[in-house]
Amino acid sequence: MLQRLLFGLIAVASLSLVGCAHSPQQLNPQPTLKAQLTPVGHGQPVVVRVVDGRASQSLGTRGGMYPETSTISVSGNDVVPKLQAQAEAAVRLLGFTPTPNAYNAPQLTVTLAELKYQSPKDNLYVTEATIGATFRADVRNGGRSYSGRYGASLDQRFGMAPNQDTNTQLVGDVLSDALTRMFKDPTIGQVLGQ
DSSP states (O other): HHHHHHHHHHHHHHHHHTTTTTEEEOOOOOOOOOSOOOOSSSSSSSEEEEEEESSSSSSEEOOOOOOGGGGGEEOOOHHHHHHHHHHHHHHHHTTTTTEEOOOOOOOOEEEEEEEEOOOSSOOOSEEEEEEEEEEEEEETTTTTEEEEEEEEEEEEOOOSOOOHHHHHHHHHHHHHEEEEEEHTOOHHHHHOOO
């Protein structure tokens, strides 16, 4: 009887500890431009390039008892083509024509500089996360250049640990907000149009 009770306690304790561990998540966010832009161009060609400038594809961890097993990552191979499509769409909305390469055309390079996900590491359960994204824009047109950094962040609280779909949506929303802030900077369109 005592042996069964002891075995039952060990089983319950093991299951509760396993509940504190989270498996890694590979997210596939869908960033989108969230605003209308005022056209300033007249169809001029613009070379648009998006690059992943992050030091790592890992955003951070979801916390919990074993944070090293709960990494969250976004592959540059997945997110860069989506960002490229959104950047080209934004350039079109600004009144320009994106082109892969045109001699002496203005250039816009969009760099995903940072993408992070931070959860408290001292809690057994994930109850909150801070998600942040930063883009850098480098515009070159003839002898004129302009650089800017644009970020967005979100502090989110949870009743229970977020699943992969929830985290994908949250990271996508933060990427979308930062991307939208970048293209709402009127100086980008002004330098491209000169």
